Amino acid sequence: MSLRVTIWNEYRHEKEHAAVRRVYPDGLHAPIAAHLAGQGMRVRVATLDEPEHGLTAAVLADTDVLFWWGHMAHGEVQDAVVDRVQQAVLGGLGLVVLHSGHFSKIFKRLMGTSCDLKWREAEEKERIWVVEPGHPIAAGLGEYFEIPHEEMYGERFDVPAPDELVFVSWFQGGEVFRSGCCYRRGAGRIFYFRPGHESYPTYYQPEVLRVIANGARWAAPEAGRPTITFGHRPESLEPLPGPSA
Amino acid sequence: MSLRVTIWNEYRHEKEHAAVRRVYPDGLHAPIAAHLAGQGMRVRVATLDEPEHGLTAAVLADTDVLFWWGHMAHGEVQDAVVDRVQQAVLGGLGLVVLHSGHFSKIFKRLMGTSCDLKWREAEEKERIWVVEPGHPIAAGLGEYFEIPHEEMYGERFDVPAPDELVFVSWFQGGEVFRSGCCYRRGAGRIFYFRPGHESYPTYYQPEVLRVIANGARWAAPEAGRPTITFGHRPESLEPLPGPSA
Amino acid sequence: MSLRVTIWNEYRHEKEHAAVRRVYPDGLHAPIAAHLAGQGMRVRVATLDEPEHGLTAAVLADTDVLFWWGHMAHGEVQDAVVDRVQQAVLGGLGLVVLHSGHFSKIFKRLMGTSCDLKWREAEEKERIWVVEPGHPIAAGLGEYFEIPHEEMYGERFDVPAPDELVFVSWFQGGEVFRSGCCYRRGAGRIFYFRPGHESYPTYYQPEVLRVIANGARWAAPEAGRPTITFGHRPESLEPLPGPSA
Amino acid sequence: MSLRVTIWNEYRHEKEHAAVRRVYPDGLHAPIAAHLAGQGMRVRVATLDEPEHGLTAAVLADTDVLFWWGHMAHGEVQDAVVDRVQQAVLGGLGLVVLHSGHFSKIFKRLMGTSCDLKWREAEEKERIWVVEPGHPIAAGLGEYFEIPHEEMYGERFDVPAPDELVFVSWFQGGEVFRSGCCYRRGAGRIFYFRPGHESYPTYYQPEVLRVIANGARWAAPEAGRPTITFGHRPESLEPLPGPSA
Numbered sequence: 001m002s003l004r005v006t007i008w009n010e011y012r013h014e015k016e017h018a019a020v021r022r023v024y025p026d027g028l029h030a031p032i033a034a035h036l037a038g039q040g041m042r043v044r045v046a047t048l049d050e051p052e053h054g055l056t057a058a059v060l061a062d063t064d065v066l067f068w069w070g071h072m073a074h075g076e077v078q079d080a081v082v083d084r085v086q087q088a089v090l091g092g093l094g095l096v097v098l099h100s101g102h103f104s105k106i107f108k109r110l111m112g113t114s115c116d117l118k119w120r121e122a123e124e125k126e127r128i129w130v131v132e133p134g135h136p137i138a139a140g141l142g143e144y145f146e147i148p149h150e151e152m153y154g155e156r157f158d159v160p161a162p163d164e165l166v167f168v169s170w171f172q173g174g175e176v177f178r179s180g181c182c183y184r185r186g187a188g189r190i191f192y193f194r195p196g197h198e199s200y201p202t203y204y205q206p207e208v209l210r211v212i213a214n215g216a217r218w219a220a221p222e223a224g225r226p227t228i229t230f231g232h233r234p235e236s237l238e239p240l241p242g243p244s245a
Numbered sequence: 246m247s248l249r250v251t252i253w254n255e256y257r258h259e260k261e262h263a264a265v266r267r268v269y270p271d272g273l274h275a276p277i278a279a280h281l282a283g284q285g286m287r288v289r290v291a292t293l294d295e296p297e298h299g300l301t302a303a304v305l306a307d308t309d310v311l312f313w314w315g316h317m318a319h320g321e322v323q324d325a326v327v328d329r330v331q332q333a334v335l336g337g338l339g340l341v342v343l344h345s346g347h348f349s350k351i352f353k354r355l356m357g358t359s360c361d362l363k364w365r366e367a368e369e370k371e372r373i374w375v376v377e378p379g380h381p382i383a384a385g386l387g388e389y390f391e392i393p394h395e396e397m398y399g400e401r402f403d404v405p406a407p408d409e410l411v412f413v414s415w416f417q418g419g420e421v422f423r424s425g426c427c428y429r430r431g432a433g434r435i436f437y438f439r440p441g442h443e444s445y446p447t448y449y450q451p452e453v454l455r456v457i458a459n460g461a462r463w464a465a466p467e468a469g470r471p472t473i474t475f476g477h478r479p480e481s482l483e484p485l486p487g488p489s490a
Numbered sequence: 491m492s493l494r495v496t497i498w499n500e501y502r503h504e505k506e507h508a509a510v511r512r513v514y515p516d517g518l519h520a521p522i523a524a525h526l527a528g529q530g531m532r533v534r535v536a537t538l539d540e541p542e543h544g545l546t547a548a549v550l551a552d553t554d555v556l557f558w559w560g561h562m563a564h565g566e567v568q569d570a571v572v573d574r575v576q577q578a579v580l581g582g583l584g585l586v587v588l589h590s591g592h593f594s595k596i597f598k599r600l601m602g603t604s605c606d607l608k609w610r611e612a613e614e615k616e617r618i619w620v621v622e623p624g625h626p627i628a629a630g631l632g633e634y635f636e637i638p639h640e641e642m643y644g645e646r647f648d649v650p651a652p653d654e655l656v657f658v659s660w661f662q663g664g665e666v667f668r669s670g671c672c673y674r675r676g677a678g679r680i681f682y683f684r685p686g687h688e689s690y691p692t693y694y695q696p697e698v699l700r701v702i703a704n705g706a707r708w709a710a711p712e713a714g715r716p717t718i719t720f721g722h723r724p725e726s727l728e729p730l731p732g733p734s735a
Numbered sequence: 736m737s738l739r740v741t742i743w744n745e746y747r748h749e750k751e752h753a754a755v756r757r758v759y760p761d762g763l764h765a766p767i768a769a770h771l772a773g774q775g776m777r778v779r780v781a782t783l784d785e786p787e788h789g790l791t792a793a794v795l796a797d798t799d800v801l802f803w804w805g806h807m808a809h810g811e812v813q814d815a816v817v818d819r820v821q822q823a824v825l826g827g828l829g830l831v832v833l834h835s836g837h838f839s840k841i842f843k844r845l846m847g848t849s850c851d852l853k854w855r856e857a858e859e860k861e862r863i864w865v866v867e868p869g870h871p872i873a874a875g876l877g878e879y880f881e882i883p884h885e886e887m888y889g890e891r892f893d894v895p896a897p898d899e900l901v902f903v904s905w906f907q908g909g910e911v912f913r914s915g916c917c918y919r920r921g922a923g924r925i926f927y928f929r930p931g932h933e934s935y936p937t938y939y940q941p942e943v944l945r946v947i948a949n950g951a952r953w954a955a956p957e958a959g960r961p962t963i964t965f966g967h968r969p970e971s972l973e974p975l976p977g978p979s980a
């Protein structure tokens with residue numbers, strides 16, 4: 001069965017800023033959606049201004065992996081939708097958080113930390129190094145790849161130490177950043193991938209799209225995972241001595 | 246300087262249930278407070294029914310390590326206080342979460358997961374095995390220790406994989422549990438320690454008190470930790486090429 | 491393409507001890523090989539008493555995942571073969587180490603620790619709990635499964651903290667054990683799975699075989715992983731200032 | 736009691752190369768030893784050309800933390816001494832491996848991997864970023880510090896993912912490196928710290944010396960750690976059913 005992907009895009013910069021619209025006339029989700037569909041995935045798009053931000057219970061139930069890009073309107077995302085997405089992730093939904101999504105409610109919720117960082121917009125070069133070459137998210141890459149112009153994100157990145165660190169970025173202006181961070185939370189997997197400032201054509205770059213497709217496959221839930229039950233277990237599995245006095 | 250510890254106890258079971266009061270006439274925080282004071286720590290107690298639950302900004306600013314025991318009234322803890330404690334932990338405050346505190350708002354907030362588990366009250370034996378003998382929290386213990394009667398907590402414990410797993414419990418009725426879990430979040434350290442059902446004299450047991458004291462020392466913030474700044478960095482550290490066309 | 495599995499079995503107990511031969515008349519590798527072949531994998535068997543222990547360079551080059559069971563003759567494995575297997579694992583070969591293989595030269599070599607543990611042969615029950623239900627190695631299992639009679643292995647298990655801990659065992663006699671441990675070393679993946687004493691019919695049990703098949707799939711190398719080069723880089727990627735005085 | 740530190744230096748470059756001797760006339764261990772002694776530690780120096788490389792059983796028994804710097808003569812270190820140091824680390828000895836010590840027998844032995852990397856000698860700037868500001872090894876530092884001229888080490892660094900990653904380096908020529916890596920092996924702690932090429936005055940720089948002193952304190956063994964026993968446990972802790980038929 002095809003992997004079912006929902007790309008959630010805030011989709012405001014593209015409407016409000018002509019410079020962004022010139023780069024992404026159909027939204028920055030468009031090249032991502034086209035690439036993933038080209039890989040045989042079943043792709044749906046959801047955006048902030050739809051009812052329930054497009055993330056109804058029915059949509060989430062029909063999704064294996066959810067992408068998240070947001071920036072200028074994190075605060076407008078309803079808490080009820082954040083609750084719903086969090087529950088879905090803990091139940092096995094994959095989540096790929098892109099770039100400024102580091103400050104989204106859902107990512108902060110799942111991390112438990114501020115997710116803060118340093119940043120600078122200066123048209124600088126980013127070189128993304130593979131530090132775990134055996135990781136599925138690095139498949140098909142070289143030892144590193146470059147993005148000619150990106151926004152800088154710099155350490156300290158205030159997240160829990162990733163369960164798996166796949167990429168580290170070098171920035172021309174002097175900073176480094178843990179750019180590809182994998183987490184397991186509940187039965188779900190979360191991949192944070194740094195690049196993708198709205199004013200650069202990053203999401204057209206082949207290496208970036210490759211990582212995005214790899215990330216979707218990595219984050220997808222396992223078939224046949226155990227159904228875990230929680231709560232009261234009145235009966236013991238092994239015989240216990242009688243009640244103590 | 247003495248380690249400054251604040252023990253937060255919900256302090257309701259002891260008031261409402263005579264059976265609990267018989268075990269902990271002065272609250273279950275009392276034997277913990279006495280032990281830590283005896284180790285030279287400066288100990289304060291805070292409880293749910295105090296204004297701001299006893300956790301004012303001033304109290305937190307005067308605390309190195311906060312203990313947390315709650316059970317029947319997790320929902321009554323105000324979100325504003327949870328926010329304040331979370332910020333303090335990310336800023337370096339140590340947090341030791343005891344037993345049923347696994348379901349507290351603050352622990353769930355910092356973990357990002359449901360923190361759910363299985364449980365049974367059947368007077369059964371718990372044997373706590375040291376799996377990391379070189380860890381400071383295991384100092385002074387043997388290879389394992391036993392608690393004659395405890396509530397069972399069983400896996401799956403829905404938390405992020407701990408950064409350091411110190412203890413695993415064996416239960417007479419057939420379950421296992423990751424009983425000593427260390428996390429680093431922001432500049433703070435978090436230790437979850439399983440034992441301590443309110444109707445058993447667990448917090449009088451020497452091995453348990455030893456772990457509690459070790460946990461306080463482990464979770465205490467470092468002196469002289471770097472002050473991290475976040476946000477906009479208009480200037481680069483290295484010269485950048487001029488603005489692109 | 492089919493997954494290419496090589497099962498390495500010491501294959502001495504079966505020849506020397508009638509009691510073991512009764513349980514595994516064709517070697518304890520036989521039911522494992524039959525099960526993996528039934529899953530569509532291409533299975534080969536190699537044993538200690540073959541030239542180069544059956545692990546020639548050609549065999550390793552034609553293997554995706556190597557299983558390892560050894561016990562009474564760890565010392566007879568030639569260091570040159572251990573070197574070869576280690577290099578293959580670092581280059582991407584998957585390795586699944588079973589039961590008493592914890593004390594094999596190759597596992598100790600890759601772990602860097604003693605890999606020691608406690609043990610007892612007393613026909614006791616083992617209950618294996620899933621602690622990471624979202625992990626691919628747990629697919630198709632329930633919350634736990636039981637082995638009616640097994641050798642006990644108890645903590646402290648002297649290995650590095652696993653990168654992913656999938657299973658924890660409960661033993662009737664009072665011990666616990668980290669029974670399913672995942673490691674990434676170089677470009678390779680290593681899975682240690684505890685059960686499988688030679689005198690019990692453990693490797694005929696469906697849940698055990700399921701874990702073994704899941705483990706093979708998990709440990710298999712990625713297609714298209716980056717070719718990493720090491721060593722001298724005389725040229726810099728970015729221009730450097732001239733040589734300093 | 737004072738922390739007992741032994742600094743092991745290969746001590747060949749200083750004797751054979753005048754350029755190195757100009758920088759470190761008394762050996763590159765000298766400024767490290769002076770700094771640690773100034774912090775109240777009891778410091779001893781051991782070198783390759785001493786009998787047993789200066790690392791007799793008696794010396795190791797009188798050492799809390801061992802530093803290791805080697806480069807041109809890794810192969811001359813006797814395997815028996817490597818065995819002895821490995822056993823000591825697993826038993827609780829702290830180990831701080833500096834710079835080119837990444838290729839020492841002892842580090843490769845404890846890691847189980849090739850420990851390979853990229854390198855370049857081009858007088859370039861290294862900027863070391865703190866990624867875990869709450870870590871004791873970062874105490875007293877700023878957000879980053881710079882070394883004006885160092886040898887470049889670049890990723891992929893072929894080591895197990897560190898248990899704690901404290902520093903990431905930025906290099907002027909375009910590479911990044913995980914420069915401060917913490918491991919726990921057996922009851923011992925291992926800290927790898929990247930800087931320190933023999934031809935630069937790196938070990939006189941205050942920030943570097945601060946990290947070295949912090950590393951020694953972090954790696955020091957715990958007092959009162961549990962004595963773990965391994966091997967046969969003929970008696971069970973809990974009663975078992977009688978022998979099966």
